[in-house]
Structure formats: structure tokens, C-alpha cells
Amino acid sequence: MKKRHVKRYLGKVLPTVLAAPVLVALLPGSAQAASYSMDGKNPISAGCSGDATTVKRASIGTSTWTLGGVELRYSVKCHTAWARITLSEDVWGKAQIVRNSDGKSYNCAKLSYSSSLGGYSCYTAMVYDKDPLSSYAEAWSQYDNVSLHSKTPSY
Numbered sequence: 001m002k003k004r005h006v007k008r009y010l011g012k013v014l015p016t017v018l019a020a021p022v023l024v025a026l027l028p029g030s031a032q033a034a035s036y037s038m039d040g041k042n043p044i045s046a047g048c049s050g051d052a053t054t055v056k057r058a059s060i061g062t063s064t065w066t067l068g069g070v071e072l073r074y075s076v077k078c079h080t081a082w083a084r085i086t087l088s089e090d091v092w093g094k095a096q097i098v099r100n101s102d103g104k105s106y107n108c109a110k111l112s113y114s115s116s117l118g119g120y121s122c123y124t125a126m127v128y129d130k131d132p133l134s135s136y137a138e139a140w141s142q143y144d145n146v147s148l149h150s151k152t153p154s155y
Contacts, residue, residue: 032102033099033102033103033104034099034101034102034104036127036128037128038078038079038080038126038127038128039104039125039126039127039128040106040125040126041080041125041126042125042126043073043075043078043080043082043123043125043126046078046080046126047077047078048075048077048078048080048126049073049075050075050077051075051076051077052073052074052075053073053074054071054072054073054074054084055072055073055074055081055155056071056072056136056137056152056153056154056155057069057070057071057072057152058070058137058138058139058150058151058152059150060085060087060093060139060141060148060149060150061148062146062148066088067087067088067089067091067141067143067148068085068086068087068088068093068119068120068141069085069086069139069150070083070084070085070095070137070138070139070150070151070152071083071084071085071086071137071152072097072135072136072137072152072155073123073137074129074155075126078126079128079129079130080126080127080128080129081097081099081126081127081129081135081137081155082097082106082123082124082125082126082127082137083095083096083097083107083108083123083124083137083138083139084121084122084123084124084137085108085111085121085122085123085139085141086114086117086118086119086120086121087111087119087120087121087141088118088119088120089120089143090111090113090120091120091141091142091143092109092111092141092142093109093111093120093122093139093140093141094107094108094109094139094140094141095107095108095109095122095123095124095137095138095139096124096137096138096139097124097125097126097127097135097136097137098127098135098136098137098138099127099128099129099133099134099135100133100134100135100136100154101133101134104127105127106124106125106126106127107124108122108123108124109122110122124137129155134154134155135154135155136151136152136153136154136155137151137152138150138151138152139151
């Protein structure tokens with residue numbers, strides 16, 4: 001390559017090469033998730049379920065019927081959040097909790113019957129969620145060849 005062509009080529013390619021690390025750093029999910037002491041713990045064994053409340057809920061179904069719901073559960077005592085899915089039928093389902101700031105998430109997919117909830121449910125491990133942090137819960141299921149997805153607002 002002639003010197004003139006090399007300069008022209010580098011003038012076009014070099015800015016892209018130099019910008020690549022910046023673009024990678026700005027991509028969603030490229031930041032490393034923070035680690036808090038309550039992350040990944042079971043809400044019951046950690047003692048956080050006692051004061052838990054459902055702060056957000058979303059139905060799982062279609063416009064004409066509801067199969068169940070996904071809840072965003074929160075403990076004031078522990079400043080943690082987790083997701084719980086409850087379905088009226090014994091079908092496949094999965095719940096996930098996601099912390100907004102860093103994408104830290106946990107899920108559950110092994111549903112079992114709960115007489116107190118009147119359906120098949122599971123709950124995820126917890127994420128630390130003290131303000132200004134926030135999280136949301138989402139769930140997936142499939143019933144009669146219909147794929148379902150639902151997501152709560154953040155809290």
C-alpha cells in the first residue's frame with residue numbers, strides 16, 4: 001500500500017478501533033454486578049419472609065383468561081426483593097428477580113403445590129434492594145401451546 005492510502009485507511013479505521021473499548025463499556029450488561037451480603041440468599045432461611053409484602057403484581061395469562069401471577073416481594077427488615085410465581089395449573093413456569101442497576105438476577109423453575117397459595121409456585125433467591133436500588137419480577141409459562149410472559153413494575 002502506498003503511504004497516502006495507508007493514511008487514508010488509518011484515518012477511517014483508527015477512530016473505530018479506538019472507540020471499541022468505550023462502546024463495550026457502555027453496552028447493557030457489560031458492567032459487573034454488585035455483590036451485597038443478602039444477594040442469592042433464601043428469603044425464608046435468611047429470616048426475611050416474616051415481614052414480606054407483595055409490593056407489585058402482574059397477571060400471567062391472556063386478555064380472556066388468567067393462569068396465575070408473578071409477585072415482587074419485599075422485606076423492609078432485610079431491604080431485599082424476590083420474585084414469586086403462582087399458577088393455577090400444574091404446568092411449566094419460571095420466575096425471575098432482576099435488580100435494575102446492575103442486572104443481578106436469580107430465577108426459579110421448580111414449581112410445587114402450595115395449599116396456602118392455592119396453586120403451584122416457586123420463589124427466587126433475593127437481591128439487595130434498598131433505595132436507591134430497585135428491582136422487578138418477571139415470569140414465563142406455557143399453557144395449551146400459548147407462550148406467556150409477564151413483568152411487574154419496578155420497586
